Amino acid sequence: MRDVFIEIWESIRRNKLRTCLTGFAVAWGIFMLIVLLGAGNGIMNMANSNMEGINVNTMEVYGSTTSKPYGGFKQGRYIELDEQDIRLTAGPAFTDHIDDVSASLTQSGFKMTYGKRYFDITLDGVYPDFASLNQMEIVAGRFINPSDIKGMRKVLVITHQQARNFLGGKENYASLIGQRVKVGNLSFKIVGIRRSAENENDSIIYTPYTTLRGIFAKSDKIDMLSFTFHGLETEEQNEAFEKEYRQVMNRRHNAAPDDERAIWIFNNFTSFMQMNKGTHILEVFLWVIGIFTLLSGIVGVSNIMLITVKERTHEFGIRKAIGAGPWSVMKLIIAESVSITAFFGYIGMVLGMIACKVLDSTVGSKPLELFGESFTVMENPSVGLDVALEATILLIVAGTIAGMIPARKAARVKPIEALRAE
Amino acid sequence: MLIELKGVNKTYDNGQPLHVLKGIDLSIDRGEFVSIMGASGSGKSTLLNILGILDNYDTGEYWLDGRLIKDLSERQAADYRNRMIGFVFQSFNLIGFKTAVENVELPLFYQGVSRHKRHALAMEYLDRLGLTEWAKHYPNEMSGGQKQRVAIARALITHPQIILADEPTGALDSKTSVEVMDLLGQLNREEKVTLIVVTHESGVANCTDKIIHIKDGVIGEIEMNAQHNASAFGASTIMK
Structure with a gap:
């Protein structure tokens, strides 16, 4: 495993700028996802605390x-x-x-x-x-x-x-x-x-x-x-x-x-149920928006991995000639893709959580004055450990999918053709 | 016999079919130092690619060390290449962002040899080829001869059954070419390595013990050359 990471590090080091640019798209995607879900949670927390103490039956x-x-x-x-x-x-x-x-x-x-x-x-x-x-x-x-x-x-x-x-x-x-x-x-x-x-x-x-x-x-x-x-x-x-x-x-x-x-x-019971349904729809909606934002980042990663594969075709030819099987070549590409998405995704996630904290200390803590009435829009807008974990799994899955097509391409090319490529 | 080819045919089909190998029958024994000679387009490189399991053939049989090499999966082919065949290429084909020692280690990496062990072994081979102090250098910091010696070390490290050299001196000057051919000859004599060299230079072919002439996809004359005075170009000279 260590060898694979050394290989990935070497590959990324050679293409710092384009890796960072691609990574930015992923970080942005996951940042949006976390902020959206955090804000959504804030609104839901607010709604729930409004219902607090009410006997719903x-x-x-x-x-x-x-x-x-x-x-x-x-x-x-x-x-x-x-x-x-x-x-x-x-x-x-x-x-x-x-x-x-x-x-x-x-x-x-x-x-x-x-x-x-x-x-x-x-x-x-x-x-x-x-x-x-x-x-x-x-x-x-x-x-x-x-x-x-x-x-x-x-x-x-x-x-x-x-x-x-x-x-x-x-x-x-x-x-x-x-x-x-x-x-x-x-x-x-x-x-x-x-x-x-x-x-x-x-x-x-x-x-x-x-x-x-x-x-x-x-x-x-x-x-x-x-x-x-x-x-x-x-x-x-x-x-x-x-x-x-x-x-x-x-x-x-x-x-x-x-x-x-x-x-x-x-x-009260059905309106509570409807509110629950509403918050659930809101949550699904936010996940969908977040995932679609992330998707553009993932496509970017996939794109960059395709270029990497094209550039490294000759090298893969050498590797295959001296005994690299298709899976070991695929592993290299997928691991690189997952590393890029996971690393930049993690940065985006941390920034998203910081943004949620900022949101909490601005919108979340002060009631909003509107038309002479004051109300709190959000309460504790943040994402839990479960969302962080789900987002991590999402990143790894996304990275794997992003790397899959380029990796298959790399694994499929015949060694003799790969050696001829420049 | 280490290598046996029986009626091997190969046709490329790029638009119009090109019959490159037309029924090759060939046997090479363990410990032989053989050259395959022919003009460009004669099919010698195709033959080498088939011998090296880099390419497949259409009909016939290829037996390597008692195993029929036919319709292998990618994984199996990679494994056979890794364990049985060492390659030396005209353009060296070292990985540019890896140091000499890392390049030599690579075949062992694909065998799953531990980091420490393969490093030690790679250093040992570099030492034998006089490249100890170049171990930490990258290919673009080395001369052509040094690069080719690194490539030979990489080919040797897995103790392959055969070493296939495709124009090993093609990118080298005449002095270095002699050195490389001497090195290959020495490996053959002292380590009993089976060597197959593909070349179009008669001088290079003259360094080998047996010269197989290939022309238009068929094997022509097989010249025994134990005395290394086969060609009309005179003994132990490499024409450039």
Whole structure:
């Protein structure tokens, strides 16, 4: 093996410039592949962290407008969900799949007073699982818990901006926990403080569903119904379930059973599956682009090896005359091709990883300000050891393929013809 | 017999068929020092290429050391060339980017001999041909005679059954030519190496013990020349 490497080194040394130029194309190809995959990973990491903490086995149901006339009603009728729907959803029809059902209710026009400070607020009556469904960050205290629901406790979860206001600009949020505020004429206790989006007009205050329903609600209408489910693993199963659920709900509201607009179902599980599918397609797409970029480099290597073979025909003739078999000549060419691709590919890979680090420290760490909203485009854009390993295998395979045609050409030429060549 | 050719025919087909060898029958014994002489186009080089398993023939039989050399695979042919045949070419055919000693080592490399061992052996052969101090030099730093001696060392290193020399003095001046022919003669006498020299120079042929004349693809006269006074050009002179 050492002898083969000495031979390769000698051959490359004689053609430094053209080897480097060819190598550049390979390095560029693999650089692009790594940067693309790194950026792709960054986007996927971001998407995944957005989904983090969300219980994906949930569906949210909202009322909507009908799209078909049914049962004497015209189309375009607004369907409102009510408590009967909660009971129906939790009822025996769906026990095979549905576990916990919760709902939320919104009511605005309240005034919340703390000392001399007050806010006009909107109250959302929710169940405890609302926090995990909506990725809520609690900075102090806790969210609504099951005993709050059961006891219809008058408790509130306020935003950190409201809390800061109450504290006169200070941020010792924990000191507010347990404090009492007035909502209308009633006294509520602050049990938690959540982080609200900094520059969004997000001032919703959460209270137990039962509390809001019991004290303020004038009817049994609800805004949203959500439930957790199990046993729906595939998209088909989910679709079938949604169809069945829709039929039952539509019938109850006198809408056509096959009307898909009467109620609106948001399925976290299928949207998660679709996101996964999307990220998978993105990854495949990036690999394809990267490989095609690399391909131009590989063609370059193949080309240069063909020239090498042509130049060295006479030498191969000598080698064959003194006993070199076809395989040993092929080995020489393929090994040289693999060495060039692997060496320059490795340089490209390292540079690509450095580029990913640069990307991480620029785009990855700072949220982007766009249209007054801030969002992070990427999170930790980098490629793992597995991709590095796959890229290495790819390089070796590519190098072998690049060397194969020239090597066969070299092996095939007859020694007598090769000796005659100059 | 070391070499036996029976009715060997060879036709090149480049556009129009060219019948180069027309039924060659030839026997060469171990330890002989033979020259094959003929004008250019007589088929002597083709015959040498067939003897050296560098080229194949159409009909007939070629027996080398009791083995029929016919329809060999590339790998097998390479192996036979490596172990049984040493080549000395007119244009030396040394590999330009390898030093003298590396060139001499090369046949052993293809036999899978270890680095250390083949280097030692190559140095030994270079020493015998008086080239020790040129071992680390590249071919373009050496004179024609030196290059040809390196090539002879390379041919000898595998202890081949035969050494085939194709116009070994063709690129050398007359003084060096004499030296090279003397060296080949000496190898034949002292080491009992079987030597076949292809030449069109009668002076070179005169250095050998047996002269096989080939003309228009057929073997003509076979001249025994133990006294080295065969030709009309006089003894031990090499005409240039």
